[in-house]
Amino acid sequence: MSFEDNIRKVIPYVPGEQPVGKVIKLNTNENPYPPSPKVIQALKEYDVDELRKYPDIYGGELRDELAEVYKVDKDEVFVGVGSDDVLSVAFLTFFNGTKPILFPDITYSFYDVWADLYRIPYKTISLNDDFRIDKEDYITDNGGIVIPNPNAPTGALKSVEDLEYIISNNPDSVVIIDEAYIDFGGRSVLPLIRKYDNLLVVQTFSKSRCMAGVRIGMAFGDKKLIKYMNDVKFSINSYTMNRLTVAAGAAMLKDEEYFKETCKKVIDTRERVKKELKELGFDFPDSSSNFIFATHKTLAAKDIFEAAKKKDIYVRWWNKPRIDNYLRISIGTDEEMDSFIDFLRGYINGDI
Amino acid sequence: MSFEDNIRKVIPYVPGEQPVGKVIKLNTNENPYPPSPKVIQALKEYDVDELRKYPDIYGGELRDELAEVYKVDKDEVFVGVGSDDVLSVAFLTFFNGTKPILFPDITYSFYDVWADLYRIPYKTISLNDDFRIDKEDYITDNGGIVIPNPNAPTGALKSVEDLEYIISNNPDSVVIIDEAYIDFGGRSVLPLIRKYDNLLVVQTFSKSRCMAGVRIGMAFGDKKLIKYMNDVKFSINSYTMNRLTVAAGAAMLKDEEYFKETCKKVIDTRERVKKELKELGFDFPDSSSNFIFATHKTLAAKDIFEAAKKKDIYVRWWNKPRIDNYLRISIGTDEEMDSFIDFLRGYINGDI
Numbered sequence: 001m002s003f004e005d006n007i008r009k010v011i012p013y014v015p016g017e018q019p020v021g022k023v024i025k026l027n028t029n030e031n032p033y034p035p036s037p038k039v040i041q042a043l044k045e046y047d048v049d050e051l052r053k054y055p056d057i058y059g060g061e062l063r064d065e066l067a068e069v070y071k072v073d074k075d076e077v078f079v080g081v082g083s084d085d086v087l088s089v090a091f092l093t094f095f096n097g098t099k100p101i102l103f104p105d106i107t108y109s110f111y112d113v114w115a116d117l118y119r120i121p122y123k124t125i126s127l128n129d130d131f132r133i134d135k136e137d138y139i140t141d142n143g144g145i146v147i148p149n150p151n152a153p154t155g156a157l158k159s160v161e162d163l164e165y166i167i168s169n170n171p172d173s174v175v176i177i178d179e180a181y182i183d184f185g186g187r188s189v190l191p192l193i194r195k196y197d198n199l200l201v202v203q204t205f206s207k208s209r210c211m212a213g214v215r216i217g218m219a220f221g222d223k224k225l226i227k228y229m230n231d232v233k234f235s236i237n238s239y240t241m242n243r244l245t246v247a248a249g250a251a252m253l254k255d256e257e258y259f260k261e262t263c264k265k266v267i268d269t270r271e272r273v274k275k276e277l278k279e280l281g282f283d284f285p286d287s288s289s290n291f292i293f294a295t296h297k298t299l300a301a302k303d304i305f306e307a308a309k310k311k312d313i314y315v316r317w318w319n320k321p322r323i324d325n326y327l328r329i330s331i332g333t334d335e336e337m338d339s340f341i342d343f344l345r346g347y348i349n350g351d352i
Numbered sequence: 353m354s355f356e357d358n359i360r361k362v363i364p365y366v367p368g369e370q371p372v373g374k375v376i377k378l379n380t381n382e383n384p385y386p387p388s389p390k391v392i393q394a395l396k397e398y399d400v401d402e403l404r405k406y407p408d409i410y411g412g413e414l415r416d417e418l419a420e421v422y423k424v425d426k427d428e429v430f431v432g433v434g435s436d437d438v439l440s441v442a443f444l445t446f447f448n449g450t451k452p453i454l455f456p457d458i459t460y461s462f463y464d465v466w467a468d469l470y471r472i473p474y475k476t477i478s479l480n481d482d483f484r485i486d487k488e489d490y491i492t493d494n495g496g497i498v499i500p501n502p503n504a505p506t507g508a509l510k511s512v513e514d515l516e517y518i519i520s521n522n523p524d525s526v527v528i529i530d531e532a533y534i535d536f537g538g539r540s541v542l543p544l545i546r547k548y549d550n551l552l553v554v555q556t557f558s559k560s561r562c563m564a565g566v567r568i569g570m571a572f573g574d575k576k577l578i579k580y581m582n583d584v585k586f587s588i589n590s591y592t593m594n595r596l597t598v599a600a601g602a603a604m605l606k607d608e609e610y611f612k613e614t615c616k617k618v619i620d621t622r623e624r625v626k627k628e629l630k631e632l633g634f635d636f637p638d639s640s641s642n643f644i645f646a647t648h649k650t651l652a653a654k655d656i657f658e659a660a661k662k663k664d665i666y667v668r669w670w671n672k673p674r675i676d677n678y679l680r681i682s683i684g685t686d687e688e689m690d691s692f693i694d695f696l697r698g699y700i701n702g703d704i
Contacts, residue, residue: 003526003550006449006495012586015409025405034401043395043596049386051565051600053377054370054558081433084589097358117587143358174355198355206406213403213595234364235469237436243565244395244596248403 013113016316024339026330027314029152029181029291031210033265033333035248036258039211042251043244051243057234059241065253066218075223076193078230081240083180083204083217087146088114090200090219093232094174095120099143104133106323108152108178131285131293132156138166145170148178150186153316153328155287157186164189167196174225176200181289183208183263184270190220197222207290208263209252216241216249266290270331276341280348290331293323299348301325307352311343365465368668376691378682379666381504381533381643383562385617385685387600388610391563394603395596403595409586411593417605418570427575428545430582433592435532435556435569439498440466442552442571445584446526447472451495453525456485458675460504460530483637483645484508490518497522500530502538505668505680507639509538516541519548526577528552533641535560535615536622542572549574559642560615561604568593568601618642622683628693632700642683645675651700653677659704663695 016028059066059079067074080086091114095101098121103111105124115122125137131154138145145166150157167175167189175198182188182203190201205216219229233240252259270287277284277294284294295301305317305327316328331337346352368380411418411431419426432438443466447453450473455463457476467474477489483506490497497518502509519527519541527550534540534555542553557568571581585592604611622639629636629646636646647653657669657679668680683689698704 002524003446003496006446006526007580008445008448008584009580010583010587012583013590015406015586015590018406018408028406030406031404033404035403039403040400043398043400046395048392048395051387051391052383052385052562054367054380054382054564055567056370057367081589081592081594084591088588093360094355094358096360113587117584144355172354174358210404212406212591215407215591215594228359228361231362231364232360232469234367235362235465236440237433238365238367239436239564239567240433242433242567242594242597244600245594248596 010117011113013110017314019314023312023314024332024336025314026332026336026340027316028212029207029330030212031207031262031266031290032331032336033210033262035210036252036255038251038255038258039248042247046244046247054239055241055243055246057238058230060246062216062241062246062249065250069253069256070190070220072193072220073223076220076226078219078226078233079241080217080219080233082206082215083178083202084110085215085240086202086217086219087176087178089229089233089236090176090202091115091120092118093229094200095144097143099141101144101146102138102140102142103146104151106131106151106154108148111146127154133158135162135165139169142170142173144173145175146178147176148180149189150181150287150289152181152289153291153323153326154285154293155181155289155291156285157288160187160189160192164192167192167199171198174198174200176202178202180204181207184290185267185288193221197224200225205249205252209259210262211248211252214245214248216245266331269334269337273331273337273341280341280344292329292331293326294329295326301327304344304347307347308340308343311352313340313343362469363465365462369666371666375664375666376684376688377666378684378688378692379668380564381559381682382564383559383614383618383642384683384688385562385614387562388604388607390603390607390610391600394599398596398599406591407593407595407598409590410582412598414568414593414598414601417602421605421608422542422572424545424572425575428572428578430571430578430585431593432569432571432585434558434567435530435554436462437567437592438554438569438571439528439530441581441585441588442528442554443467443472444470445581446552447496449495451493453496453498454490454492454494455498456503458483458503458506460500461670463498479506485510487514487517491521494522494525496525497527498530499528500532501541502533502639502641504533504641505643505675505678506637506645507533507641507643508637509640512539512541512544516544519544519551523550526550526552528554530554532556533559536642537619537640545573549576552577557601557604561611562614563600563604566597566600568597618683621686621689625683625689625693632693632696644681644683645678646681647678653679656696656699659699660692660695663704665692665695
């Protein structure tokens with residue numbers, strides 16, 4: 001017997017590499033554009049004396065702005081340290097039964113990590129051969145459901161109608177729709193939270209709101225669900241949303257025009273990159289996100305991944321069943337994508 | 353059967369009130385002094401464009417500075433979103449056995465909340481009649497030990513020798529020493545981490561480092577313990593330490609002179625307030641922290657608490673066995689403490 005026996009040993013989530021120095025970084029789905037100038041201003045004007053005091057436990061001004069912008073009540077909003085924090089609290093709060101929770105086999109690779117950590121039974125549902133979710137697969141006995149929309153890393157979008165079919169047919173389960181990438185062309189299920197009290201919608205500032213480095217995620221749902229999440233959150237750490245984050249996040253929400261412009265720029269770049277990738281011999285599920293999940297007709301994904309890295313271009317590749325011949329390519333600036341396409345052209349022609 | 357049945361229902365930790373407006377706030381042990389001017393400068397000069405990218409998963413520059421200032425290796429340091437986050441991860445990581453963990457009956461009121469949340473068996477050990485910890489009580493079979501030093505809310509300090517006695521006699525348990533208040537006159541057990549691989553020392557920026565609003569806590573321990581904590585942390589949320597927090601925290605650590613001066617000011621104020629409280633008929637365990645846990649010879653704590661609140665002076669009172677006739681009074685500025693003492697004088701004389 002030693003204290004080692006009492007230690008919770010886990011296989012942790014492995015995030016994408018964060019190389020330092022001058023590289024083209026298309027591996028963690030960050031936004032290539034900086035936050036709104038309103039964020040710069042808010043930080044410049046911030047009264048640093050305030051930092052000596054604890055922040056508001058509900059996220060203060062940030063929650064107020066979220067309620068305003070998303071047209072919901074404050075008690076229908078939960079804020080956390082990135083959507084990972086929000087999802088982790090949701091798993092811990094809502095999935096305490098003995099029946100397995102359901103999520104796709106190819107999806108955000110954190111879901112099974114949380115399930116393992118919190119000892120939640122789970123069952124993965126295979127995507128079909130086109131890497132798409134079949135709604136009928138989720139009409140079965142379960143202890144909860146998690147569906148990312150658009151899915152990651154495929155980028156494929158489900159319709160609100162298909163998701164409503166799943167939500168309405170699972171009244172005894174909390175259904176989490178993880179909308180981390182919804183702002184890049186999808187339609188949110190957010191308006192359904194008043195119709196279904198078992199629906200939790202999760203979003204983030206890390207992608208469409210250009211603020212991965214500030215760590216803000218949010219959930220919207222029936223106020224009873226939000227209360228249960230807050231109870232659990234307050235039992236882990238009451239004060240998660242620090243004062244600088246709250247100020248920066250609230251400022252970002254005050255510039256919806258900048259937000260929409262930035263999303264449009266990313267979408268426009270994505271659409272022309274899709275054409276270029278097709279011309280170069282790539283196939284991919286049609287993406288509604290800020291990345292493209294692509295496989296080449298003849299070249300191995302792993303080889304392209306490694307060759308790109310040597311040229312200081314980082315994309316993401318997983319050594320996992322079904323997807324080990326795919327690359328997940330984040331959408332960068334037009335210049336970054338041009339460099340990547342140039343690299344691919346050279347690689348395909350055998351010049352690299 | 354409904355989704356309600358699968359919800360984890362908890363009685364959450366209730367933090368001290370955070371009143372807004374012009375009040376004298378002596379209820380949550382915040383530092384009355386602002387962070388170092390170096391923090392203001394760091395935020396002013398911060399390159400906001402960087403916020404679009406994920407932060408370092410280990411806390412980057414903040415961890416580097418902690419290793420430097422505390423003279424340990426980087427892999428002996430864990431950083432989290434306040435010491436609550438650090439302690440929560442430590443509970444989840446180290447306390448997975450069937451034997452109860454031990455902590456005092458009168459102590460930081462979050463310990464039993466985490467134990468309940470994570471379903472960790474626990475046993476509380478009564479403080480003696482002087483509200484002090486008896487080291488012999490911790491030489492018994494257990495699944496882990498948590499001791500705050502100085503203890504909260506009593507403020508009483510244990511010697512390093514007494515704590516080493518507990519640590520060395522429990523080689524099969526992880527022993528957490530929670531040093532949230534150590535900088536106000538105590539001696540840290542930190543140098544013992546190289547001698548005992550079962551020791552985890554937890555500290556925070558919220559008290560002595562004037563930054564409760566920025567949410568930084570840290571743990572020091574054998575690199576194996578730190579690795580296990582990071583594995584669990586990366587299974588919850590890889591990116592907890594946001595870029596602004598890292599920049600502000602690292603800047604604060606670059607001004608050790610300011611830190612020492614601030615601690616000295618708080619200690620000096622505390623010592624003279626002790627004298628004044630004695631003169632007014634209060635008793636208290638001798639405090640080595642930034643608060644005093646006081647009971648009056650004749651007046652009820654609850655009545656004083658409520659009367660003070662009416663005058664916009666907030667202290668902390670708990671309706672709990674053994675301590676319901678005590679007030680926890682945080683040490684504010686000299687002016688704030690003068691106002692509080694004036695209030696007490698008036699209250700005792702019957703003028704209020």
